Amino acid sequence: MVALICPRCRTRNQEGRRFCGRCGARLARLCPACRFANGAEDRFCGGCGAALAPDAAPAAEAAPARYTPAHLARKILDSRAALEGERKQVTVLFADLKSSMELLAERDPEEARAVLDPVLERMMDAVHRYEGTVNQVLGDGIMALFGAPVAHEDHALRACYAALAMQESVRRYAEEVRRARGVPVRIRVGLHSGEVVVRSIGNDLHMDYTAVGQTTHLAARMEQAAEPGTIRLTADTLTLVEGRVEVKHLGPVAVKGLAEPVETFVLVGVGPMRSRLQAAAARGLSRFVGRERELATLAAALEAAARGRGCGIALVGDPGVGKSRIVHEFVSREAARGWLVLEGAAVAHGRGTPYFPIVDLLRGYFGLRPGDGRERVREVVTRRVLGLDPALVTSLTPVLALLDAAGEESGWHDLDPGQRRQQTLLAIQRLAVRESRAQPLLVILQDLQWADSETLAVLDGMLDGLPSVRALMLLTWRPEHRPPWTPRPYLTEVHVEPLGPGSAGALLHALLGEDASLAALTRLLVERTQGNPFFIEESVRTLAEMGVLEGSPGAYRLARPLPEVHVPPTVHAVLASRIDRLGPEDKWLLQCAAVIGVDVPLSLLTAIAGAPEDEVRQSLERLRAAGFLDEARLFPTTEYAFRHALIHDVAYQSLLHERRRTLHAAIAAAIADRHAGSLDEHVERLAHHALRGELWDDALRYLRRAGLKAAAHSAHREAAARFEAALACARHLPESAELLGQVADLRLELRNALFIVGELPRMFEHLAAAETLADRLGDRARLGRVTAALTNSLWAVGEARRALDAGRRTLTLAEALGDEALAAVGHQYLGQAHHALGQYEPAIDHLRRAVGALEGEVSRLRLGMAGPPAVFSRTWLVWCLAERGEFDEAQRRVAETLEIAAASEQLYSAAQAHFAAGMLAMFQGQLADAVAAFEQSRSLCEAGNLRLTLSMTEVALGHAYALMGWSAEALAVLERATARCDAEHFRYPQCLGQIWTAEVLAGAGRTEEARRLAAEARDRARAMEARGLEARATRMLADVQAAAGDDTAAGGSYAEAIAVAGGLGMRPFAARCRLDLGRLHARSGRRQAAREALTAALEAFRALGMKHWVERAERALAATAD
Structure with missing residues (x-):
């Protein structure tokens, strides 16, 4: 079949087409005789009349x-x-x-x-x-x-x-x-x-x-x-x-x-730059770090050469590790002043050109420019060589021949190749020896992995004469391309290793800056680049070009969420070329290893490589010697690791999707076979390979197990990602009742993870889908779990009334099923909803029922929820009891919840338990204990990325700071936590945070800001029908009105707050409102009213055992005495 080439886009089209299948252009058939463009159906050329035979048709190009x-x-x-x-x-x-x-x-x-x-x-x-x-x-x-x-x-x-x-x-x-x-x-x-x-x-x-x-x-x-x-x-x-x-x-x-x-x-x-380093220098070199050892070695060699003991140093290292930068910094230092520096470099495209690096060096030595003609070259070279020593006249012709300037009369081309080579070598040696007598000589030849054989022969001869001259030869090459020279005691190889983590971090700080948003990116780049300076610099440059970083070099900030860091094109080109130069067997093994991962167990690699273990080991040794892999572990099993994560990425990306898929599937099967009795230990790797191997059924199963394992270890964001991947796998499987049940459960588990990490809006789509599936299956047990989760979710977004309806459905289903565990969960979530509405008495009733059902061994079970309900039901019971002043029972419940949380070994449970302890201490006025408990809870939240609990904890912590008199710290914590609640749609603690922020603002004299925030909080509380929050917001408005001198309005607001609090049974809060009202009356000169309010507050505080507030009330009351 003859291909027709589109004249516009150059796409190959099959014979018979009239128009290009890619761009739609009309196809032409070029006459083989005159190249005239004919129509696709023409049989004779319109330019010369020649027949257009199908087998001679137009653009059917020669092989x-x-x-x-x-x-x-x-x-x-x-x-x-x-x-x-x-x-x-x-x-x-x-x-x-x-x-x-x-x-x-x-x-x-x-x-x-x-x-x-x-x-x-x-x-x-x-x-x-x-x-x-x-x-x-x-x-x-x-x-x-x-x-x-x-x-x-x-x-x-x-x-x-x-x-x-x-x-x-x-x-x-x-x-x-x-x-x-x-x-x-x-x-x-x-x-x-x-x-x-x-x-x-x-x-x-x-x-x-x-x-x-x-x-x-x-x-x-x-x-x-x-x-x-x-x-x-x-x-x-x-x-x-x-x-x-x-x-x-x-x-x-x-x-x-x-x-x-x-x-x-x-x-x-x-361009004027011939190397990556020169191009980088034009942009501005980055900070030079971490090469003290290499520079010290070079300095010592330079000193020895200056005393007439010539020597050579070879810097050997992977591409991008910084060999050329070390040379640049060394030559720029004071020690090299007074030396004649001659530089040349091999280039990849010059490997087929004899003496390319030597010619490069000579052109620099003679000061020749690219446009200089032969006559100019002969003039300059002759003057310089004979000026150095007339005895060097015999060296002129070989040197001119290297520079393509030898005349026909020289007879150079009449010599046989061996003679020309010998004379060239002698000429270079004589010139170097003579020059070194005039001044010490520093000869630099870089990238010798690309040098031709003639160049290597010249350098071999120059090395022979080194010990007797004042010269230092500084060479660089990559480890996989060792020159074929005999080892010499005066030629030292210095292996340039990647920068250590400290130096790599210092380089990144210099490139990026010190903005706090860069911390995670810095750690990621140190890990992925493994300290290779070129990889580091190009990664930063690419991120800036992508718009991930904004600002200027050394003063960047993260503009977008941290992305997956891809291999920069410049780095990809270097690594792909190295990989392609491997032998076919070694390259295939490296690609197989890349599919396994960054860490490569030998047994697993052997299982999929299709070769005997001894051959695999030999290939691995070659890959290790070439700098692709390292032996990471020998016991209890042998394991290799990629030297650079970027090498892994390039090797992996070189494979087509189908090859990757096949290898991933084989790896999953090998892992399952070798670890059949301990799959949970390897479930993450199994899930990864089954997913990429498109083994959808296995992938769904493994991903779900991996998600549950992550959740059990408080890695909730990772758990959410696993569950979502499992749901994606389910879409590839045929529908069945079993699959629908699995999907419903996955959506509930995903909802739990999303709740903990604060992604509340996304929960509802999964709950709705899970409810639909449970209805389709007629599965009332699953439906009960859905309605329970819905109760909790509606509470979180400030819809406590709707949460009550969902909670009652849960209890109805639990009663019909005889499911005591589901009933306990339903009571817990109904208790939360009643608490949000300020209905503390029914809240306590539901929560006591939940606690009563969650005693003993069952107290440690999750019952399908994000954590053990025994902990959370006690946490909310403590809060409700504290609001009503029932501190003795609250204290017992705090002890219980701390004990259960400790036994669960779950960060989420522990954070909730310490939050409960802090709330009780704060209500009682034990402020130091409250701060300690909240700070402990905050640490646990940060460790487990527990965003909702963190938001709630920091709102309370900010208030505790304020009560301690730490206003600046309080304001910073409260503003941060309230903003986070707003972003998460976590409405109850958002409203509470606004109230307590207003309190700090009012104390700082920022009355108008406090008034606006308190009014907004009261409106929000009323919209949510949150009567307890409404009482607190009203009291806050009273504080602002009092600060503004409007005593009448303030007195009315205090009275309103006392009335609401009294109706809700909020005895500690009502007592605090009476204390504030008494202070207002005292300041206004209404001494009798003040004494009555303060006496009532003092009696309440004493009855409740709130010592901190007793002391405050006593001082206020004493101040009203005659």
Whole structure:
């Protein structure tokens, strides 16, 4: 079947189509003789009349094997087994001859072909020079990929260089054509970087791939938008090469098929920066931390070399670990002053160029510029070499030959390769030795993992002569690419390790700043980057570009909730290239390990790898030596771990979804088989792999068990996530009564978790769904649990009246079922609802019934609720008893709830129990005890992310602080807790928090703010029919009125609060209102009324045993004496 290539978007279409299946453009068939664009159904060419045979049809491009150089073909075929079925980060290049159809239609076919073919050849030569792959020849242009199938970490840079090279080559050729034929020839090029899926690679090198998103589409659009003679690229490509190429910003451009415009740039030329470090330096280098050991080693070597004992230091470390930065900092220091520093570096795309790093070093030594011609080079080199020592005249020709400036008369090219190599080596050695006599020499050659064999031979010879000269050779390479040199005592390898947590944290603080919102992000980045400075810097840069961080470098703040940190494209390119260079067996094992997780048990890896254990161990040893994995544990079982979380991510992402799914399913089966007797210990891992393996039934079961386990350990947000994932699995399963029951239970369990973490609005959708399912199943027991949970949920959002209705339904169902546990839960929640309404007597009755049913062993059971009802029923009973002044029973109940909570070993229960203790102490006036209990409860809430209990606890804690006289602390806690209650829709403590905040504001003289807040609180209390809160808000308004000097209104409000409190049986609160009223009368000169109110308050306080308030009342009463 012949493929038709769309002239607009370059999509391959099957023969027989008239229009492109991707963009809708009319398809053309290019004549093989003259390249004229014919209609899809034409049988003869409209340009030359030639027959258009189906097998010679238009854009059926020649197989890539015909135009791919042999060395590249071998690389592709050697690696195809490891590349097929993978996701790859690539840069796509499209190039075509502008207006070629018009050019070719007006010319004789042979003449047209003679013009066009050299253009295509130059395009392909440029691509192949930088080890790109020409995947399609499109008649008048090409499509090429960089990064697949031959992997390169600098795929974007190679694509840019290839684009520049082909423009320059075609530009020179165009001048010849213009002079000879009068024909204008100009090409346009488009570049974009993104992801493709490599599906298969044929023996003819044709690669079947699928673009992810708009990868190829955008590259084609860039080409079509480019002006003739220019190169256009997207921001995604520029991000990978920034600082290393020169561009002109064009701004956003609308692209068909995309909702948002695309930022585009014109590629102008090669930039001044040749390395990542130089590009980073142009932006501003980050803080240099944690390399004291390496610098000390270099300083000692420099001192020895200065005394004539030349030596070498090799910095060996993973990419991004900071080798080049160490070199930069060392050279910049005072100790290197007075040394002649010669620097060169190998580059990935220069590996096929002999002596590339040496030439780089020599050009720097002689001060040569990129545009210098041969004559200029000969002049500069001759003057410098002979000026150093005329005896070096024999070294001139080899040095000039390296710089491509040796004349024909030198006879250099008449020598055989061995002679040229020997003379080159001697010339470099003599030049270095002579220069070192004039001044000490610091020779720096970096990235030798990319050095060619000729360069390594030169360096080997230079190392031989080191001990007798004043020179230090400073080399860098990656650990997996050790040069083939004989070890020498004066060449020391220094292994550069990632930064430790302290240094990594210091670097992040310098990059991010000290804003409190960054604490969690800093910890996450330290963990994920494992101290690799390049990974750290690029991660921060990417987060800033994504808008997750706002501000400026060193002064950022978190703008959005902490996201999942993805691998930055620059880091991805480095790591993907390293992984692709592994042998097929090692790469497959690494990918299998990545599917298992960051931590990799050997037994599990062997089970899924499909290879004998001894072969797996050998492969693991190679991966360990190459820096991908570490041996994390030997006992009781062998376990490996990824050295970097980012390596894990890149290896995992390279696999197609189907391969991942199959491996996850196999891992789940292996875990279940090996740990059949202890599944709960491994249930989280089982749930993870079953879910990603799409084993929906198993995943639902494991996720639910994992959620219950998380809830039992007070990890409620994690529990909620597990339950939600389990619900998603249920949607993939066929409906059955059993499944519907499981889903109903899952929704109830999810409701419990959401309640605890304060996501109240989301609870109701799950309760409604659970109720529907229970009705469908006719399951009254489940329906009872739903109505009980609904009672509690309605109470929380301030709908206590509706909560009473739901609670009564619960009791009716419990009675019909004879379910005492359900009845106990119903009584507890009805007690909460009555408490919220200020109906303390019926609340106490319900709560005593619940407590009576929850004695002994049953007191420790959760009964389907978020925690043991025995704790919560006693907590609310304590509060109700305290409101009525029944402190003796309340004290017994506090002791009971603390004991039950301790036995439950659950943070939620313990936090509730300490809250109850604090409320009783505060009502009694034992303020130090109250503060201690509330602070303990707060700590437990923070440890377990118990947001609702935390909000309620902090409201009470703030009031206790205020009663202690700590106004500033009280206000800060109350405002924070009240705002949180508002965000959570937790209405009862929100209203109470407003009342107590108003009290602090009034005491601080902020009367108007206090009045507004107290009035708002009273309105809210009345809307909720919360009579107890209404009494408190009314008393607060009285305080504000008194502070404003309106004694009449204040007296009326105090009287109203006393009346409401008395009707509700709130004896301690009524006594406090009488104390305030007495003080008001005393201040107004109404001494008798004051004494009556204060006497009544004092008698009540004494009767209730409230010593703190007895003392206050006695002092106030004494002040009214004659």
